[in-house]
Amino acid sequence: DIVMTQSPDSLAVSLGERATINCKSSQSVLHFSxxxxxxxxxxxxxxxxxxxxxxxASTRESGVPDxxxxxxxxxxxxxxxxxxxxxxxxxxxxxxxxxxxxxGQGTKLEIK
Amino acid sequence: QVHLVQSGxxxxxxxxxxxxxxxxxxxxxxxYVMHWVRQAPGQRPEWMGGINAANDEAKYSxxxxxxxxxxxxxxxxxxxxxxxxxxxxxxxxxxCARDHYGDYWYFxxxxxxxxxxxxx
Numbered sequence: 369d370i371v372m373t374q375s376p377d378s379l380a381v382s383l384g385e386r387a388t389i390n391c392k393s394s395q396s397v398l399h400f401s402x403x404x405x406x407x408x409x410x411x412x413x414x415x416x417x418x419x420x421x422x423x424x425a426s427t428r429e430s431g432v433p434d435x436x437x438x439x440x441x442x443x444x445x446x447x448x449x450x451x452x453x454x455x456x457x458x459x460x461x462x463x464x465x466x467x468x469x470x471x472g473q474g475t476k477l478e479i480k
Numbered sequence: 481q482v483h484l485v486q487s488g489x490x491x492x493x494x495x496x497x498x499x500x501x502x503x504x505x506x507x508x509x510x511x512y513v514m515h516w517v518r519q520a521p522g523q524r525p526e527w528m529g530g531i532n533a534a535n536d537e538a539k540y541s542x543x544x545x546x547x548x549x550x551x552x553x554x555x556x557x558x559x560x561x562x563x564x565x566x567x568x569x570x571x572x573x574x575x576c577a578r579d580h581y582g583d584y585w586y587f588x589x590x591x592x593x594x595x596x597x598x599x600x
Contacts, residue, residue, distance in 0.1 A: 369542075408586040410525075417575050417590035418525060429588065461524060465586055468541060469515075469527035 370394050370464050374472035380480040387449040389475045391462035396442045399466065406466035409438055409447045412474075413458045421460075422447065454479060482506040484576050484591035491597045497564040500594050502576030509557040510534050513579035515587060516550060516561040520572040528574075531559060534582060566598045 371394040381387040397406045405425035410418035420429045422438035425445055435450045449456055457479060462472040487501040502514065515530040529540035531550045538550045549562045559576055574594045577587035 406585075410587075417577075417593055418587075419590070420580075420586060420588050423580065423586045463525075463586065465584065468539075468584075469517075471524045471526070473524050 370397065370467050370470050372462055372464055372470050372472035374460075374462060374475050376475060377473065378476040378478065380478045381449075381452045382480045383454065384451050385480075387452050387456070387477055389447045389460050389462075389477070391440075391445045391447070391472050393443045393445075393464055393466075397464045397466035398442050405441055405445070406464055407438075407440070407445050408463045408465065409436075410461045410463060410471075411456075411458045412461065418461060449477075452477075452479070482578065482589045484578065484589055486574075486576060486591040486594045489595040489597070491599065492566050494567055494598055494600055496566055497562060498566060498596055499560055499562040500574055500576075500596070502559045502561075502591050504557045504559070504578070507578075509552075510554050511582050513582060513584060514550075514552070514559040515577045515579060516548075516559075517575045517577055517587070517590075518570075518572040519575070519593075520569075523572075525575070528561065528563075530579065530584060532582065533559070539584065563596075566596075568598050570596065571598050572596060 373392050375390045407425040409422040412418045426438045459474045483505045485503045510533045516528045517525045519525045531538040551560045576591045578589045580588040
């Protein structure tokens with residue numbers, strides 16, 4: 369199985385500041401046939417199901433605010449929230465879909 | 481708009497089975513893959529398996545193979561997940577989630593989840 373490891377486990381950021389979450393896969397999730405990274409990011413608020421934010425590592429899902437962005441390739445990826453809003457408090461998960469599916473352990477984002 | 485409505489909470493005894501349902505609306509059910517994902521309290525989501533509603537071909541996580549069965553009833557736009565030989569470690573919220581395309585890619589819509597509690 370591909371192991372997904374996120375850092376940090378928790379993060380406290382001031383409103384309006386940048387939040388950065390990292391995700392590392394145990395093997396590359398870049399598919400050379402189409403040059404796509406099989407990596408998605410989800411946001412999960414308390415008591416709710418996960419919500420898709422980013423797919424193909426950097427494509428924002430429809431309706432997701434443009435303060436959310438994804439980057440990276442191969443084994444190292446980043447989710448960035450450019451200006452933290454109160455409603456962004458949640459747990460964030462990365463997920464690989466290159467070989468079946470595995471999720472990172474999650475990063476809990478709070479307001480400082 | 482896409483909606484996935486899941487069946488209600490279940491309490492089960494160890495050693496028994498549970499069958500959950502997920503009724504879809506707002507899209508052509510038979511053209512997408514439906515997944516089942518579970519999440520134990522305080523844990524990361526865990527993929528259990530998926531089914532291509534176009535041809536009823538299912539894929540399962542190795543961790544659950546032999547214990548899980550995912551099926552569909554396309555006439556009712558409903559997917560089902562049955563998990564057998566339950567133990568307390570199967571206590572979790574179980575989600576159905578639609579694949580973004582008719583392939584095994586990312587999950588764009590999720591049900592609200594069904595809490596399954598396994599306790600003697």
